[in-house]
Amino acid sequence: MGTATSRPLLLLIEDVHWSDPVLRGHIAAMAEATARVPGRCW
């Protein structure tokens, strides 16, 4: 998310079905944060 404040960022996570609950929670938290982080921020 720090990176996304200086330039637009694409994060691809493949094979999420193999993730464990902790990682899934982390991914969900990142998804939630996308609502707050602008796609573009100088």
Next chain:
Amino acid sequence: MYRARARIAGDPGGRGGQDARLRAGHAFVRVCDAENRPGRKFCAACGQSLPAACPACGFENAPDDRFCGGCGKPLDATEPPPAWPPETAPGEIRPVTVMFVDISGYTALSGRLDAEDTHGLLTRFFETVDAIVLRFGGRIDKHIGDSVMALFGAPVSHGNDPERAMLAATAVHAAMPALSGSVGETLKVHIGIATGEVIASGLGSSAHSAYTVIGDAVNLAARLMERAGPEETLASTSVWEAAGDAARTAGLAAEPLGAVAFRGIARPVEICRIVAQDASALKTVGVRPLVGRSAELALLASLMDSALHGSHGSVVVLRGEPGIGKTRLADALFDLAAERGFGALKALVLDFGTGRGGKRRARAGQRVARGAQLRAGAARRTIAGGRRRRIIAGGRRRRRGRDRDRPCRSRRGRAALSPGSARPAAARGEPRHLRGDEQRGAQCRQERHAGEAW
């Protein structure tokens, strides 16, 4: 200094740059008419880079200065990424496909050329072959003289590593005419491929160690390479069988050569010659066409554009049957992002130590999709594949037979957190590796990234 100031200001006289220097560190920073608050890296009005203060002495430097004008310390000093897998990685038994590539007639060639020309030729050769191996998801294990030893399936298994190795071999052969033209010598290679269980680990002494693999497959691949003639790829039949129908779909064919006895290998081995069935297939090797996904791609492109020009990001869930082309579509999205100037980061969740089975996968996918839809509050789309589609050399297939990536015998644990940490690694500002405890098994790792340094 004058040059730097002028470039910052965007005017030859450098007045704006001087203005920026004078004002940096005070109430506002400016490179044009707009005033920017301290801490910004780019101008809010024109997008130009703003001068940056040295973290050590506070001296205001031009945005592209590499060393501080006040104290001389490097301004862009970043820690190099840690080697992965580590040179001291613990041993694990895993199925790996090994490929040896060697220049045919190298001894005579090197005798005819002087040392400098030979060095240049080998450099170009290694650059070409290594790039192809990496393109197909392989790993360069080592260079031995004029040979390249490449691994497919270690440290990361892709589920179709034998197929990848054969396609890489075909691509290497196809690249030789162009390479020959550029170096002024006719270069042909002979290649050997074998698959089997090996011990993958860091190996060496306290003075030198490196990640490598040890096992019969390595010896067999080397012997197959020795037996192969110029422009020929020999593989153990198990490689072809492990690849299954995907190799045929990719335009490859196998010519059985029967059981052959090799020096140092106890039993005769069934081998075959790998050939390109359709010459046109070579042109698409490694560049899998994206077929029939224009609507999905357009949707992704529009979401990307809205994220670029809008006020918030987006979450997209790609969901579909195995082999339908999710990875191929994601790769296309990755390329789109690079074209639009996005930083792009790709992570792959590994299945080491996790449960298996369709129900678990389905539940996980639903949970993540539901979490994204409920929590994000941003634009969301779910692209669900309704039917299975075969794409040339594309898509992930269900793992089968010897190709199946089993949990490592010495690494059955599962971890998404670093030891002693209550937060995920990425949350602590460590985006390079979303993996966990290396001693217990990686969960997720970065595959590739585009753009500037992270």
